[in-house]
Amino acid sequence: MAKIFGRQFNHLSREFIKDLQDLESQGCIYTQLWREEIDEFGFCRIQFHPDEIVRFVDSLDAYDDFLRYRSQGLSSEEALDELSDESVKARVREYNEWAKDTGQPETKFCPAAFYSGELESLVCGGKPDRYEFLQQSYTGDRKFLLSEIIEGFSESVSILNDRDADRPDFGMTCEQDVQDLLYAIMKPIFPDSRPEEYTPKHATTSKRIDFVVPEISTVIEAKYVRNSSHAKDIPDELKIDIESYHKHTDCSRMIAVVWDGDSEITDRSNFEKDLTGPRTIDGTEFQVDVRVIP
Numbered sequence: 001m002a003k004i005f006g007r008q009f010n011h012l013s014r015e016f017i018k019d020l021q022d023l024e025s026q027g028c029i030y031t032q033l034w035r036e037e038i039d040e041f042g043f044c045r046i047q048f049h050p051d052e053i054v055r056f057v058d059s060l061d062a063y064d065d066f067l068r069y070r071s072q073g074l075s076s077e078e079a080l081d082e083l084s085d086e087s088v089k090a091r092v093r094e095y096n097e098w099a100k101d102t103g104q105p106e107t108k109f110c111p112a113a114f115y116s117g118e119l120e121s122l123v124c125g126g127k128p129d130r131y132e133f134l135q136q137s138y139t140g141d142r143k144f145l146l147s148e149i150i151e152g153f154s155e156s157v158s159i160l161n162d163r164d165a166d167r168p169d170f171g172m173t174c175e176q177d178v179q180d181l182l183y184a185i186m187k188p189i190f191p192d193s194r195p196e197e198y199t200p201k202h203a204t205t206s207k208r209i210d211f212v213v214p215e216i217s218t219v220i221e222a223k224y225v226r227n228s229s230h231a232k233d234i235p236d237e238l239k240i241d242i243e244s245y246h247k248h249t250d251c252s253r254m255i256a257v258v259w260d261g262d263s264e265i266t267d268r269s270n271f272e273k274d275l276t277g278p279r280t281i282d283g284t285e286f287q288v289d290v291r292v293i294p
Helices: 014-026 050-071 076-082 086-101 119-122 142-151 153-160 173-187 228-245 267-277
Strands: 002-004 007-009 028-037 040-047 131-135 194-198 208-213 219-224 253-259 276-279 284-294
Touching: 002 014, 002 208, 007 014, 007 050, 014 028, 014 040, 014 050, 014 267, 028 131, 040 119, 050 119, 076 086, 142 253, 142 276, 142 284, 153 173, 173 208, 173 219, 173 253, 219 228, 228 253, 228 267, 228 276, 267 284
Parallel strands: 219 253, 253 284
Antiparallel strands: 002 007, 028 040, 040 131, 194 208, 208 219, 276 284
16 A cells, blocks of 8 residues: 555555656656667666656556456456546557457556556657666666665565464564664675765764665665654654765765554655655755655
8 A cells, every 4th residue: 555646556566656656756767668779678767747647647546446446356347337537448448449459358457558548658668769778677777776675675574574383573673673674685686785884074973874885876774663753753863864974975865764664654655755855965966765664
C-alpha cells in the first residue's frame, strides 16, 4: 500500500509504485528500452510533462481499481465493467481488440491497456527523442541500483522475520539494527561503502554519519522511529543532518532511510516530499532523498 499524489494505491506491484514515487519526487520514471544502435536494452530516464503526469496517475489509479475487483474474485471483464470511468473502459476494450487482432491475447488487460495512446507510446518506446539513456544496462546505473536496494529493504526484513519456527527472527528494534542490515545488504554490491565516519568540522562540532558510498558520491543516514512522539522529531533531526552532511567531501547526495515499522508517520508522502529535493548551502549543491520504510 502507498499514498502518492494524495491517492491510495493498494494493489499495484512495487515496480509501478516506484514509478509513481519517482514521478512525484522527480517528475520522471526510469525504465529499460530497446536500443537499435547497440542491439540491446538500455536504461533510461523519461521526463514527463505535467499533463502526462496527471494522465499516468489517472491510468494507474484505474488499473489499481481493476486489480482490486480482480482480487475480489471477479473476472477481468467483470472487473472492467465495475470501473466508473467510461473512457478508460473504452480504451481498454480497444486495446484488447488490437491485442487479439495482432495475435497477442496475453497482453489483454495489461497496464498499457489503461494508458492513452500517446502515453502508451511514451512509456513503451515510441518516443525516442524523449529518452535520456543513462547507461547501457540496468546494472550500470549504480545510483538507481542503490535506490532499488533501499526500496526492497522492507522485503528483506519481512524475509528475516518469517523464518522457520526454531530459528529466531531478526528483530528491528533500534537504529543500530537498521544500520546493520542495510550495511550487510549494501557492502557486497558497493565494496567501497564504509560505515560511520565524521563529517568535516561544521561550526564547533562534527557530525557522525552512518554510511558513505564514495563510488556514487552518496552518504546515507538511517533513522528508527521509536514512537509517535519521536516521529514528530525526525524532520528536525534530518534538517540538522542536512546542514552537516553537505560539508562532506564525498557527498553530492544524501539519502535518509527512515524505518517506521509501526507506521507512526501518518502522512508518509508529504513527509518525504517536504524534505526531498535539491539543496544549496554555502554555495554547495547536493540532492536530498528521504525514504520512509515500510
